[in-house]
Amino acid sequence: MADTGFVQKEKLEEFLRELSKDAVVYAPCLEGDTVIFKTFDPGTTLCLDRPANNPPKLAVFPQSETLFSFKYKKDAEDPRKMSVELEANTDFPRAIIFGARPCDAKGFRIYDRVYMDTNTPDPYYQGRREKTMIATLCCSAPSPGCFCVAVGGGPAHREGSDVLITQFEKGYFIEPVTEKGKTILNAPQIEDGAQYAEEAHKRQLESHDLVRNPFAEDGLPKISRSLFDLDEFWEHVVSKCLSCGACTYLCPTCYCFNITDEQSLDIGERIRSWDGCMFPHFTLEGSGHNPRPTKFKRFKNRVGHKFLYYPEKYNGVIACCGCGRCIRHCPVSVDISEIVSYLRGSRFEFTNEPPESIGTDTNS
Amino acid sequence: MTENKNPYLPDLATVIKVIDETPNIKSYQVILNDPEKMKTFFYEPGQVGQLSVFGVGESTFVINSPPTRMDYLQFSVMRVGEVTSVIHELHEGDQIGVRAPLGNWFPYEEMKGKKILFIGGGIGLAPLRTLILFMLDNRADYGDITILYGSRTPPDLCYKDDLKEWESRSDVSLILTVDTEYPGWDKRTGFVPTVLNEIAPSPEDTIAITCGPPIMIKFVLQNLAKLNFKDENIITTLEARMKCGIGICGRCNIGSKYICKDGPVFSLAQLKEYRAEI
Ligand SMILES: Cc1cc2nc3c(=O)[nH]c(=O)nc-3n(C[C@H](O)[C@H](O)[C@H](O)COP(=O)(O)OP(=O)(O)OC[C@H]3O[C@@H](n4cnc5c(N)ncnc54)[C@H](O)[C@@H]3O)c2cc1C
Ligand code: SF4
Ligand code: SF4
Ligand code: FES
Numbered sequence: 001m002a003d004t005g006f007v008q009k010e011k012l013e014e015f016l017r018e019l020s021k022d023a024v025v026y027a028p029c030l031e032g033d034t035v036i037f038k039t040f041d042p043g044t045t046l047c048l049d050r051p052a053n054n055p056p057k058l059a060v061f062p063q064s065e066t067l068f069s070f071k072y073k074k075d076a077e078d079p080r081k082m083s084v085e086l087e088a089n090t091d092f093p094r095a096i097i098f099g100a101r102p103c104d105a106k107g108f109r110i111y112d113r114v115y116m117d118t119n120t121p122d123p124y125y126q127g128r129r130e131k132t133m134i135a136t137l138c139c140s141a142p143s144p145g146c147f148c149v150a151v152g153g154g155p156a157h158r159e160g161s162d163v164l165i166t167q168f169e170k171g172y173f174i175e176p177v178t179e180k181g182k183t184i185l186n187a188p189q190i191e192d193g194a195q196y197a198e199e200a201h202k203r204q205l206e207s208h209d210l211v212r213n214p215f216a217e218d219g220l221p222k223i224s225r226s227l228f229d230l231d232e233f234w235e236h237v238v239s240k241c242l243s244c245g246a247c248t249y250l251c252p253t254c255y256c257f258n259i260t261d262e263q264s265l266d267i268g269e270r271i272r273s274w275d276g277c278m279f280p281h282f283t284l285e286g287s288g289h290n291p292r293p294t295k296f297k298r299f300k301n302r303v304g305h306k307f308l309y310y311p312e313k314y315n316g317v318i319a320c321c322g323c324g325r326c327i328r329h330c331p332v333s334v335d336i337s338e339i340v341s342y343l344r345g346s347r348f349e350f351t352n353e354p355p356e357s358i359g360t361d362t363n364s
Numbered sequence: 365m366t367e368n369k370n371p372y373l374p375d376l377a378t379v380i381k382v383i384d385e386t387p388n389i390k391s392y393q394v395i396l397n398d399p400e401k402m403k404t405f406f407y408e409p410g411q412v413g414q415l416s417v418f419g420v421g422e423s424t425f426v427i428n429s430p431p432t433r434m435d436y437l438q439f440s441v442m443r444v445g446e447v448t449s450v451i452h453e454l455h456e457g458d459q460i461g462v463r464a465p466l467g468n469w470f471p472y473e474e475m476k477g478k479k480i481l482f483i484g485g486g487i488g489l490a491p492l493r494t495l496i497l498f499m500l501d502n503r504a505d506y507g508d509i510t511i512l513y514g515s516r517t518p519p520d521l522c523y524k525d526d527l528k529e530w531e532s533r534s535d536v537s538l539i540l541t542v543d544t545e546y547p548g549w550d551k552r553t554g555f556v557p558t559v560l561n562e563i564a565p566s567p568e569d570t571i572a573i574t575c576g577p578p579i580m581i582k583f584v585l586q587n588l589a590k591l592n593f594k595d596e597n598i599i600t601t602l603e604a605r606m607k608c609g610i611g612i613c614g615r616c617n618i619g620s621k622y623i624c625k626d627g628p629v630f631s632l633a634q635l636k637e638y639r640a641e642i
Contacts, residue, residue, distance in 0.1 A: 067372045070418040084418055084459045088373050120371040120610040229639070256614035259372075259607045263419030270372070270418070275613075282615060285605045286423070286444040289578055291618075291641070301617070309620035 004193035005174040005185045012172065015189040016040050016098060023094040023133075026059045028052040040098070048099050048167070051143055053329065055104050055252030056097045060128040061111065064273040067124065067259070072266040090123040095132040096184075103148045103321040105136045105160035107252030110310070110319050114255060124272075133180050136161035137172075138204050142211045145324025147337045150213040152220060153321055156204035166200035173200040214337040215344065220318060223307055223343045234296035237339050240332040241278075243295045247326035247334070248276030253306065253319050256282070277302050299334075307340055371610050374416045374461025375401060379454050380436055385522045386515075388443045389487055390452055393429070393436040394460065406465075407431055409472060409494040410601070410629045413464025414609050415439060415451065423447040424606045424624075426491040427464060430498035437462070440522065442487045466609040468629050470495045470573065470599065478571050479507040483584050485556050485576025486515050489522050491601050491628075492575055496530070503535060510565060514541040514556040518549050539563060557583035560591075567593040575601045582642060585632060595633035602628050602640070 007015050019025050020040060027040040028047050035052040037059075038044070068088035075081035097104075108129070115125040139146075139155035148154055158164060162181030166173040173196040176182040184190075193200075215221040227233055248254040258275035262268050275282060278298050284290045292298045310319035320336070327335045381393040392415075396402040409430055414422040429438035441451045454460065472495065480499065484492045492511075499506050511530060515521045521540065530538045541552040541559045552559055557580065565572075572593055574584045581600055588598050604616035604623040611625035618640040621627065635642060 068370075072418070078457075081457050082459060084376055084461075086373060086376070086418075086461075088370055090370065114612055118611065120612075122612055123370050123372075255612075257607070257612075259422065259613070261419050261421050268419045270416075272372075272613075275615075277614065283605055285603060286448070287577070287603070289603075291604065304619070305614075305617070309617065312620040 002185065002192040002194060004176070004197055005190035006171055006193040006196055007174060007189050008171040008191070009169075011189045013046065015187055016046070017042065018187045018189060019096050019098070019184070023096045024059075025096045025098055026056055027098045037097075046099075048137055051101050051104075051139075051146075051323065051325070052099075053325070054250055055107060055323065055325065056100045056134075057104075057107065057111070057252050057255075059095055059097050060108065060125055060132055061255065061257075061274075064271055065124060067270045067272055069267065069269045070263075088123075090127040092128045092131055095128065096135060097132060098135045099165070100134055100136045100161070101139055101323065102136055102155060102157040102159075102161065103146075103153055103323040104252050105134050106148075106153050106157060106321045107160070107323070108134065109160045110253040110317070110321065111255050113314050113317070133162045133184065134160060135163035135165060135174075135181070135184060137165045137167065138207070140167060140203065140207055142207070143324060143328070145327035145335075145337075146211055146322060147214050147324060148322035149208060149211045150215045150221070150337065151318045151320055151322040155207040155211060164204075166196075166203055168196060168199075173197070175200070214341045220316070221307060221340050221344050223340070227343055228300070228304065228308065231296060233342075234300045237342065238296060238299040238334060241295050241299055241334050242332060243278050243280060243298070244331060245276040245278045246329055246331065247336075248278055248302070249274060250325040250329050251320075252323055252325070253321055277305070303336060303339060303343070306336075307343070371463070372608070374414070374422075374463045377437075377460055377462045379456055379458045379460060382454065382456060385440060385524075386520045389440055389522055390443075391428075391438055391440040391523075392451070392454065392460075393438050394462065395436050396462065397459075405434070405437075408465070408469035409498040410467070410469035410491055411465035412467050412609075412628060413437070413439065413462050414466065414606070415441075415447075416461030416463070417447060417450045417454070418461060420450045421447045422461070422463070422607075423451070424466075424609065426494065426601075426628075428490040428493045430494050430501060432498055432501035437464070440487060440490045463609060467624055467627060470629055472498065475571050476505045477507060478569055480509050481565050481570050481572045482509070482511040482513070483556060483560060483572060483574040483576075484511070484513045485580040486520065487522065488574075488576030488580070489513055490575075492573060493523055493526065495573065497526075500533075500536070507569070508537070509535065510537045510539070512539045512541070512556060512560060512563065514543070514554075514559065516543050517546050518542055555583075556580050557587050560584060560587050564591060567591055567597065571597050571599065573599045578603075578642070585642065588632075595636060596631050598632040600630060600632065600635070600642075602630060602635075602642075 025040040029044040030047040035047045037052045037056045071085045072082045115122040162178045164175045257272045283292045306319040376397045377394040383391040412426045416422045425439040482492045530536045607613045609624045611622040616623040619638045
């Protein structure tokens with residue numbers, strides 16, 4: 001078997017159908033004008049031109065999933081009493097995420113530390129993650145909002161990817177990064193890619209410098225604690241936030257969830273679903289006390305989590321992959337890269353005036 | 365550490381006794397249905413568990429019976445909302461789910477040889493009870509034990525049998541208080557932080573452990589500071605709305621610490637370091 005492969009453009013769908021034979025394939029597909037990561041099947045229209053609106057996290061962390069089902073049964077010996085049976089399934093099918101972006105792939109590594117590198121690993125995440133291959137498409141040009149290089153990534157960054165794909169006019173150069181990724185070369189639609197390798201590596205380097213770096217050239221952002229702890233700062237920079245939570249749902253590195261029960265008659269399920277720290281109810285306690293009652297506190301926690309708390313816990317790693325989704329899709333154009341850039345303290349002296357450039361629409 | 369491989373899957377357990385503590389608090393003694401698990405179940409004083417009523421949900425409660433008395437696990441539940449209301453409907457023989465033990469525990473090793481001052485309010489006596497009973501079962505390891513406990517009215521005092529016993533012991537001094545005068549009440553009245561000032565315990569070689577409603581804790585901490593207790597000798601427990609209980613769901617953090625995993629027990633020195641707002 002060759003080390004690398006190439007798929008002709010017109011054979012791409014056939015190739016994905018082939019992969020679908022023994023794996024669930026997730027790919028960015030067109031839905032109206034929107035690009036959505038979802039399970040690929042015949043009838044879906046692929047769109048690899050721009051990053052999907054939603055990240056591929058749903059492949060290993062579905063928006064809603066069953067943790068276990070339960071069943072109440074009348075006790076045979078004492079019919080007034082009920083016994084309960086529980087059943088959990090952590091056996092998942094193989095999956096391939098095709099056409100993730102390098103930031104998306106890196107996002108999974110941010111999950112891994114929390115969900116797997118702990119003494120209580122999450123069997124649902126782990127079960128899916130271990131069976132999922134991530135085939136990543138290198139970016140040839142950044143989209144509005146992207147800032148992957150500013151957080152240690154880049155348009156051809158390999159972290160988290162099992163396969164790296166480079167786009168050519170004629171088709172796709174396919175390069176396994178991990179052992180898991182090598183199996184992708186078995187499909188009959190794959191030609192030897194050797195002749196494309198050199199040009200592909202050149203292209204991968206080219207787009208790196210096109211990505212904006214809002215934190216300037218001084219490496220990863222270092223946050224000024226005094227500014228970070230200033231409530232007035234947060235009140236200014238997020239005054240227009242609507243607490244809609246879109247930024248958390250579209251973020252490839254946001255991983256919070258809720259757990260709820262559903263029951264009908266004597267059977268039911270315990271379900272976990274995405275949740276987000278931007279919602280006021282997220283931390284509301286039974287007593288009525290809420291440790292993060294205002295959107296300023298919640299936003300501070302979100303930025304803090306990604307740029308201070310997570311790095312504190314995991315060796316400086318930033319829990320934001322710079323995908324720019326929260327910037328592109330925020331209904332009121334709150335820009336996390338701008339906020340973090342102010343938090344470095346060097347560019348922004350806190351005055352009582354809102355900083356002028358905040359809210360510049362990066363969608364255009 | 366739980367042996368349970370799936371940390372979300374509760375162990376099934378049976379309620380063996382329900383005790384009416386106060387008008388809105390009941391204690392539940394439960395045993396795990398798997399006798400082997402019950403025999404080898406291990407936890408430390410201060411650790412918590414998630415109780416499940418399947419179909420309704422889970423809530424967090426401290427295991428308030430000490431590991432030195434392992435015939436059953438006791439949880440005390442104050443009725444405040446959905447899950448706790450349904451728990452209040454449970455009877456002897458009913459099935460529930462238990463995910464335990466979770467979280468950290470009181471640093472009882474470091475407290476050896478010291479004087480111990482417990483300051484509790486309402487249901488806040490639950491975690492303190494675990495440690496009090498544990499210390500009484502290892503009495504020689506600890507110095508003077510003082511317990512200051514208060515509630516709104518006398519019927520709101522939890523663990524009345526324990527209180528009676530502690531009151532009668534010569535090696536424990538128990539100070540009870542209720543918010544205002546109450547027919548038949550001949551002990552102290554006044555809020556816990558105020559009574560703390562009145563009894564003015566010496567900080568010398570003493571660890572203060574406090575648990576209760578947030579507002580009580582806030583003033584107790586202030587008053588302990590006035591009494592010259594050092595931050596590292598003040599221990600408290602924090603609450604949060606918890607779901608996973610294992611540091612994953614992201615709900616209960618203060619900075620990079622998770623109350624469910626790095627807590628619920630913290631020293632005031634730690635809380636200041638984490639910039640917790642209390
Ligand atoms: C470490 C720890 C130890 C604890 N130990 C004990 C203990 O030993 N004993 C004890 O009694 N308690 C203890 N608690 C507190 C206990 O966990 C809560 O009281 C319990 O979880 C409340 O559950 P619930 O389902 O009954 O309340 P919920 O129904 O969840 O909430 C109660 C109230 O909160 C408000 N609320 C909640 N969610 C919403 C929402 N989405 N929208 C609007 N309002 C909402 C409502 O006013 C509601 O009535 C402990 C908590 C922690 C974290
Ligand atoms: S998407 Fe924008 S408005 Fe919505 S919660 Fe996030 S920052 Fe606030
Ligand atoms: S915080 Fe925004 S830019 Fe960073 S990973 Fe999440 S969605 Fe992408
Ligand atoms: S309860 Fe989930 S992180 Fe603490």
